Amino acid sequence: MPTQEIGAPIPNVPHAVSVSLPTWEATVGYEEGESWVVNKMTSGYPRFFIHTSIKKLAKKLEEKYGRQNEVAVIFPSYKVAKRCREFVKTHAGSDANGSAVRILQLSTPPPANADESSTKIESNIGVVFLQASLFPLAKSYWQHSGEGISSRMGEYVLHALFGDEDDGSVGNSGYSNALQQAQQIQRRSPSIAASFSSINAPDKVAEKEYNAFIEHKFGRVLDLKFAKQAKIALRRRICGKVDHSHNQQEEIEKAKRGKNLSETDVYLFPTGMASIFFAHYALLQTWSTPKKSVCFGFPYVDTLNILKKFGPGVHFLGLGDDASLDTLEKQLESGEIDVMALFCECPSNPLLKTPNLKRIRSLADKYDFAVVIDETVGNFLNIHVLPYADMVASSLTKVFSGDSNVMGGSLILNPLGKHYHKFKEFFDEEYEDLFWDEDGLYLERNSRDFAERSAKINENSLLAVDLLQKLPLISKVYYPSIGESKKYYEEIKTPDGGYGGLLSFLFHNPIHAVRFFNAVNLHKGPSLGTNFTLACPYAILAHYQELDEIAKWDVDRNLIRISIGLEDPDELLGVLQKSLDSASDP
Structure with missing residues (x-):
């Protein structure tokens, strides 16, 4: 049964990705920092909520290496720690007051022999020490960049350096x-x-x-000595090359990215956000003169934050429609703007709009800018976006994993892209494999049945959309198979692909939205792409402090988003129908 306990992990495992906010009021209370909610939060989405094992490791490091009033923020390499330090110094301004931001490098012991290689790995961390007053900036970097250490890495390093674990139950x-x-x-x-x-x-x-x-x-x-092979298997799976020695699904063969794509053009990251961040970072470092980028369509919140807070800035075309492309083309043609890149989601989260990628690619070729496409919501079994992109990013945390117990991301370089050789040279020199080995093993295991799960989710989602469209209480349903942008989705849809598992909808009466959400017997919290159906009042959860602003981009404050899972379709539709019926009760 879905948990209705505030702050409980979803699922109920130590490294859960989601967290339960089971009512509309609890979601508002969380956003407003009310104690009756935040004091119960034992878990949270990892880029927003620092896991207990990481907190305990930070405390140990502060006690041993910290100076007065210093706090520790832990990253998986010295390079990342340096990026955090630069971000803090850039944005601190007068708040820094001459405070030093320093970095400590630490390593865990390597395995002493072959037997130990199953349970030990040499790992490095970069620890940023800074005054407590500057912690919010470092935490902001952690959230936006997605480059913080994972909870499993924190747990491992805590044990390796200090000989204990998070819950203290095992010596x-x-x-x-x-x-x-x-x-x-x-x-x-x-x-x-x-x-x-x-x-x-x-x-x-x-x-x-x-x-x-x-x-x-x-x-x-899972045995650590197999981590390297697991990551190779992941990269092959992502680029559509099947390694039959690992019993991967034959169906993935149908979704080849392209005959020229190799797993060497697929890069793994600790989170999906880290892949987007590194794409932007690579552009800033390789472009002859860094310029503003375009954010096309209303995106997930931290994509826009990355473009705003790192580099020259962003041109935000939040509607992401044909009129927006008309505006962009006129501005480019007149010389009013000159851009480095265009970032978009396909489809977008939460409005499920599909951009006109053919036209975007044409503009990019004409005006010499790069295109970065986040395919997370669509997923590569359903859509084929690589021909229109220079880089393709994805959050592997979502449907690729499904189990909601591991974070991960990928970034693909298009080998046929105009800027490929420039990007490839930069990646060869600067890319670090920061994807923790244990997380890689979990993700490889979780994703073995990705194709089968994706197909089932596609089927369940179409049924849910059909149900919602028939109800007079519902004013609008957002899904790639309906709406004005469907024609653009069909252009990139794979022969055996579907429309994905994410949908959003609005009620005519906002009171009905609250009643439905509070009544529906589903897991309720952040994230998407889970094997179980997961709902949230999206605007309240992701944009509570800017509800009037996002309304300009057609994101209603009462929007409900549902990520459809693998439940029996009759049972799932029954749960939805029951809650929809109760929403209209006087």
């Missing part, structure tokens, strides 16, 4: 025993779920409890 010897047991499970099967097949459980509830127990007790259940 050194207990920790080692847990890892040994976990490895035994892994040797029986690469999947936690599969390992349950040898357990005589009476029902599905016991199976779910067992799976949660295994993840909670052992944390890292």
